[in-house]
Amino acid sequence: MGKYTFFVLLLLGCSVAQAQITDITVNKENFQSSGFPFKGKRVLQVERIQTAKEDNYIIFSKEERGADPDKLYAQQFQRIDGMWVPIVEETIQEDGIITSVWESRKAFFDADKDGKLDAVFIYSRHPKDNVEKQLSCIALVLYKGQFYRMRAEAEDGYEKTTYSDNYASLPAEVKEYAERYWQNLDKR
Secondary structure, eight states: OHHHHHHHHHHHHHHHHHHOOEEEOOOHHHHHTTTOOOSSSEEEEEEEEEOSSOEEEEEEEESSTTOSSOOEEEEEEEEETTEEEEEEEEEEOOTTEEEEEEEEEEEEEOTTOSSSOEEEEEEEEEETTOTTSOOEEEEEEEETTEEEEEEEEGGGTTOOEEEOTTGGGSOHHHHHHHHHHHHHSOOO
16 A cells, blocks of 8 residues: 555656746846847846746837837747747737736646646736726737737726637637636736
């Protein structure tokens, strides 16, 4: 019985180690001046996330304050053969809209247990002439080098969620985790 118990504990320990995700704190100001090849001039959010199979940087940046148009750059880099390589890059830009990243609202997970990063980041949309007024809240889901979105609007009290066209292609376990996070999020 002792050998059986040891074996079961060893298997559990290995599966926990496989699913572990480590978020390493990065100083935004030091990172911004480091020469790392991110888009934009200002780093709004930078995360270094290591999984069992990947070493990642997720960076949200913008041009100088007051730039017109307002552009939010979302990028994922991975270390491949000792080099930081962009895996996915997206520019978020709308006429008359300012975007704001919610630095303290994010989740890192491995819902499909493949040893690779799955993540949710939150940003909001505001009219250019009134950044205090929030128009909508968006969850940016990162999965296998692609971004997916959930969005709720202030005008209906954030009651209805709309999804990006590609959202349906996410695996059920990733959707379940992201939607649970989204449902518990104070979107105001």
